Amino acid sequence: xxxxxxxxxxxxxxxxxxxxPLTGFFRNGACDTCAEDRGSHTVCAVMTAExxxxxxxxxxxxxxxxPEMRFAGLRxxxxxxxxxGRFLQAHDEGCAPKVDLAATHARALDIxxxxxxxxxxx
Numbered sequence: 001x002x003x004x005x006x007x008x009x010x011x012x013x014x015x016x017x018x019x020x021p022l023t024g025f026f027r028n029g030a031c032d033t034c035a036e037d038r039g040s041h042t043v044c045a046v047m048t049a050e051x052x053x054x055x056x057x058x059x060x061x062x063x064x065x066x067p068e069m070r071f072a073g074l075r076x077x078x079x080x081x082x083x084x085g086r087f088l089q090a091h092d093e094g095c096a097p098k099v100d101l102a103a104t105h106a107r108a109l110d111i112x113x114x115x116x117x118x119x120x121x122x
Contacts, residue, residue: 003033004034004107008106009106011106012102014102015102015103016029016030017081017103021072023079025041031044031103033105039083039086040108040110041082042082042105043084044079044081044099045096046077046100047062047077051090051096051097054093055090060086079100079103082097091116099120100122101117104117
C-alpha cells in the first residue's frame with residue numbers, strides 16, 4: 001500500500017493525530033490514507049462521550065476494549081482518526097466531535113466540506 005501525500009486540509013504537512021492511543025489507517029499516529037483505505041480514516045477528532053455513544057448506537061463501538069485486536073477502547077479526550085463519512089454523519093446529527101485541522105488529511109475534503117471541518121475545529 002502506498003500512502004497518499006501527507007498533506008492536511010490547510011495545505012500544509014500533515015501533523016500527528018495520536019500515538020496514545022495509536023491511531024490511523026497505517027497505525028502510525030497520523031491520519032494518513034491510501035487507495036485501500038475504503039473508510040477514509042482521515043479526520044483527526046477528539047472523542048467526546050456524546051460522540052462515542054452515537055458511534056456505538058450506529059454500529060461502530062469505539063469505546064469497548066478489544067484485546068484480541070490490540071484495541072484498548074477510546075475514552076473522552078482521546079484523539080482518533082475517524083472515517084470522514086462517519087464524522088459527516090455525526091455532524092449532520094448534531095454530535096460531531098472537535099477536529100484538529102492540522103492533523104486532518106486533505107483527502108477528508110473529498111467527503112467533508114472544509115466549512116464543516118472549520119466549524120468543528122479545536
